[in-house]
Amino acid sequence: MTASAPGLMPPLKDWIQNINFLTSASKTIELPADGPGEIAIAGRSNAGKSSAMNLICNRRRLAFSSKTPGRTQLINVFTLRHHEQEVGRLVDLPGYGYAAVSQAIKARWQRELATFLETRASLVGLILVMDIRHPFGPLDRQMLQWFDLRNRPIHVLLTKADKLTRNEQSIALAKARRLIAAEKASWGRNCSVSLFSASQRLGRDEAIEKIAQWWHLPSAAPEPNVAKKNPAR
Ligand SMILES: Nc1nc2c(ncn2[C@@H]2O[C@H](COP(=O)(O)OP(=O)(O)OP(=O)(O)O)[C@@H](O)[C@H]2O)c(=O)[nH]1
Numbered sequence: 236m237t238a239s240a241p242g243l244m245p246p247l248k249d250w251i252q253n254i255n256f257l258t259s260a261s262k263t264i265e266l267p268a269d270g271p272g273e274i275a276i277a278g279r280s281n282a283g284k285s286s287a288m289n290l291i292c293n294r295r296r297l298a299f300s301s302k303t304p305g306r307t308q309l310i311n312v313f314t315l316r317h318h319e320q321e322v323g324r325l326v327d328l329p330g331y332g333y334a335a336v337s338q339a340i341k342a343r344w345q346r347e348l349a350t351f352l353e354t355r356a357s358l359v360g361l362i363l364v365m366d367i368r369h370p371f372g373p374l375d376r377q378m379l380q381w382f383d384l385r386n387r388p389i390h391v392l393l394t395k396a397d398k399l400t401r402n403e404q405s406i407a408l409a410k411a412r413r414l415i416a417a418e419k420a421s422w423g424r425n426c427s428v429s430l431f432s433a434s435q436r437l438g439r440d441e442a443i444e445k446i447a448q449w450w451h452l453p454s455a456a457p458e459p460n461v462a463k464k465n466p467a468r
C-alpha cells in the first residue's frame with residue numbers, strides 16, 4: 236500500500252469504480268512487474284467471477300461476463316489509482332474446471348494458477364468465488380491449499396445466492412463456516428466467507444470491506460460518534 240494518508244481518502248466503495256484495465260497475460264511470467272497490493276479473484280469456470288468483479292466495482296462490463304463458460308482465458312489485471320498513485324490491483328484469473336477443454340489445456344491452466352498463487356510476490360489476498368449451490372469442490376480446495384502456503388487471507392463469496400431461498404442461504408453459509416472452522420489447521424485459519432449475488436446486488440459492502448482492509452484503505456465513512464470519540468483521526 237502506497238497511500239500516505241488513508242484517513243483523508245473517501246470510502247473505497249465510492250471510488251472503486253475508477254479502477255481501470257491494465258493488461259492481460261496468459262502466463263504469470265508475462266505479467267507486469269509486481270505492483271501494489273494485488274488481490275486475485277478466482278473460481279470455477281462460470282462461477283460468477285467477472286459478474287462479482289463488475290458489481291464490486293460498480294461497473295457494467297469492466298470484466299467480461301458471458302453465458303459461455305470458459306470465456307475468460309487470460310489473467311486480466313485492473314488497477315486502481317488515487318491521485319496518480321496506484322493503490323491496488325484486482326486480478327481476474329481464468330476459471331478452472333471448464334469441462335469442454337482438453338485434459339492438456341486443463342492441466343496447463345492448473346499449473347499456471349498454482350504458479351500464480353504460489354509465486355506472485357505482491358499478492359495480498361484471494362477472493363474465491365463459488366456457486367452457493369455447490370461450493371468447496373475438489374478444485375476449489377486445491378486452490379485453497381496452494382494459497383495456504385502464502386499464509387495470506389482468503390475471502391469466499393458464495394455467489395448466485397439469489398438461486399436459493401433466504402433460509403437455504405443461511406444454511407449454506409453456516410455449513411461453509413463449519414467447514415472453514417474444521418480446516419483451521421490449514422487454509423481455514425485465513426479464510427472468511429459471505430453471501431453474494433451479482434444479480435440482486437447482495438454482498439457488495441462486505442466484499443469491499445475485505446478489499447479495503449487488504450489495501451489498507453477506508454471502506455466506508457466513519458460513524459459520527461466514532462469520529463467524535465477520536466477527534467484526532
Ligand atoms: N442468477 C445469477 N446468475 C449469475 C450471478 N453471477 C453470475 N451469473 C451468471 O453466471 C454466468 C457466468 O457468469 P460470469 O461472471 O461470466 O462467470 P465467470 O466465473 O467470470 O466465468 P468464466 O470467466 O467464463 O470462467 C453468466 O450467465 C452470469 O449472468 C448471480 O449472482 N446470480
Ligand SMILES: [Mg+2]
Binds near residue numbers: 284285299300307
Ligand atoms: Mg470471467
